[in-house]
Amino acid sequence: MQSKLLFPSLILIAAFVFSCNQQQGPSASDIQYPDTKKVDTVDTYFGNEVPDPYRWLEDDNAKETKAWVKKQNKVTFSYLNDIPFRDQVKGTVKNLIDYEKVSAPDKHGNYYYYYKNDGLQDQSVYYRTKDLKSDEEEVFLNPNNFSEDGTISMAGTSFSSDGSLMTYLISDGGSDWRKAITLNTETKEVVGDTLTDLKFTGISWKGTEGFYYSSYERPKEGEALTAANKNQKVYFHEMGTPQSEDRVVFGDDIQRRGISAGLTEDERFLVLSPWKGTSGNELYIKDLEDPNGDFVQFVDNFENNHSILHSDGDRLLIYTNLDAQNYRIVETTIDKPNPENWKTLVPESEHVLNSASSAGGYLFLNYLEDAKSKVKQLTLDGEHVRDVDLPAIGSAGGFGGESEDTELYYTFTSFTYPSTVFRYDIESGSSELYEQPEVAFDPEQYETKQVFYESKDGTEIPMFIVHKKGVELDGNNPALLYGYGGFNISLTPSYSTRWISWLEMGGVFAMANLRGGGEYGKSWHKAGIKMQKQNVFDDFIAAGEYLKSENYTSSDKLAIMGGSNGGLLVGATMTQRPDLAQVAIPQVGVLDMLRYHKFTIGAAWASDYGRADASEEMFEYLYGYSPYHNLEKGTGYPATLITTADHDDRVVPAHSFKFAARLQEYHSGDTPVLIRIETRAGHGAGTPTSKTIKQLTDIFSFTLYNMNEEPEI
Structure with a gap:
């Protein structure tokens, strides 16, 4: 699958040269703007009257x-x-848009999965192969067949840990509302109920028995694209049962505008991140191995950002900007949830820790130095192993993986550097080119x-x-x-x-x-x-x-x-x-x-x-x-x-x-x-x-x- 980057010495596309001898074209003075009616709508804020004569345009369903x-x-x-x-x-x-684009691959079960677009396809196609070094590949899902006009798209995928089941989300016409469809990856046949009315959610599988997801109450007819979204709930969908029987895991007693849900790699801990704004979240964790356990609240406010980076037995690593404006990594256990018990593993740096991930028994920390990526590899004990050697000044991403992985695939890009995929050997730290596009x-x-x-x-x-x-x-x-x-x-x-x-x-x-x-x-x-x-x-x-x-x-x-x-x-x-x-x-x-x-x-x-x-x-x-x-x-x-x-x-x-x-x-x-x-x-x-x-x-x-x-x- 590896391809060689082509930078033609003679650009295939004729560059435009600007001049001021413009041909005859449309004139702004000839434009007749449509008449837009005005209404006598006035709102009062603290004694101040504010006219809103075009309020009627807020009704997108009106004739x-x-x-x-x-x-x-x-x-x-x-x-x-x-x-x-x-x-x-x-x-x-x-x-310029007509070139083959290939994403970094992810392994699930016996297959590597990746997106590929031949250049002008409306939606990228989801492929898989058992051997990345061979040319044998098969189309797993082709979103271009979802609709005649290409406006129904894939909006996320999630696999069971053994790779036997896969759920994909679809968006109709660019809406944030989603449907979730589950497939048997061996036969590609649909399994169980198709879930509807999902929004702002991922899918987190628990074994093959089912998965967690988040959603809101079903909107009223005609209001799906405008009605306010509030009080999201986390559900568990058990395979073989209809969506109507999905049980609420969180959100009945404690109501929040949004709740992100996910499982740690070992599927032991269910992690919830309730939010009310675009920045800051609470943190709740439940030990699923404890049959009598309940959610433990780690953070009870929305002042900072927190996410679980890695779990290792009872040990939890948290990525947070609590007491660290540029973020740090801390460690604790579920029986010591309060922030005063957290121990700093990787202290705050002068540069922003933009993201953090784990793979192959190591941590990968992606720092921003004046808006440019610098990636560091550390042990799970926080010891520096090496700086990842990036090909140029730009942006890198994709350093996540499973604990048993020996390699990972990351993407690098810059303004004039097309998104390129590299294979990274986790132990040696060596990178090799995997997929680089040919662009004009x-x-x-x-x-x-x-x-x-x-x-x-x-x-x-x-x-x-x-x-x-x-x-x-x-x-x-x-x-x-x-x-x-x-x-x-x-x-x-x-x-x-x-x-x-x-x-x-x-x-x-x-x-x-x-x-x-x-x-x-x-x-x-x-x-x-x-x-x-x-x-x-x-x-x-x-x-x-x-x-x-x-x-x-x-x-x-x-x-x-x-x-x-x-x-x-x-x-x-x-x-x-x-x-x-x-x-x-x-x-x-x-x-x-x-x-x-x-x-x-x-x-x-x-x-x-x-x-x-x-x-x-x-x-x-x-x-x-x-x-x-x-x-x-x-x-x-x-x-x-x-x-x-x-x-x-x-x-x-x-x-x-x-x-x-x-x-x-x-x-x-x-x-x-x-x-x-x-x-x-x-x-x-x-x-x-x-x-x-x-x-x-x-x-x-x-x-x-x-x-x-x-x-x-």
């Missing part, structure tokens, strides 16, 4: 809303279809640098900048600035067709590691949440100003882009600094900060955002930056392409609908402000390749056209 969506898409696609070079952009994106892209033509710039309050913020070697810093380069800044999530270097397409078309790509993320631990995260959220926007604005001051680009050639919490980032930036960039791409964004908590899992985000109904101070802060509420009449905003999807039940499309309606009402400039609403798609996961190509084509065509740049072959 009026569906009609509005069709009208908006008609206007948007009429504009996009008239961009003269759109087909050329599509050809570039399609050719020459990384030698590009350079990546990391810079540090000052934000508004003087804080040093890191940013990666990627561009062709020898680019002239004359302020005329089209540049794309990307950010996120939230929920303790770290942005690290990785290979993506999105960024490669932009680079191949001659653009500069920049990714800023904003506060609110996890790049520098708990303090970095907390510096960008609640009453500190403005720091994130200031960091992003300063990143744009840096790119301009260093002559990478100019306001007329800068685009800002981000998704989900990053969509909030773009929305807040364009309302606070409409002059910063020429183009804004807020994707599936959180844009109404006063009502976000009323839909699906939105209430969990209060740990980062706070809630408008919590206090007058918090209301005023959220109201002060909420993108939907801070659009101003008569303002000229950047050329804006809002993107969302009709099955997004993570950040409901109502955010984007309402923002688009008010933006079209208030905008006074000569740039287009459009919304692109994908159908049969969700927040992003499981999106078919064909839809991804179309989305990227439209985004980059819109961006270049509104920078007055014309690509030429």
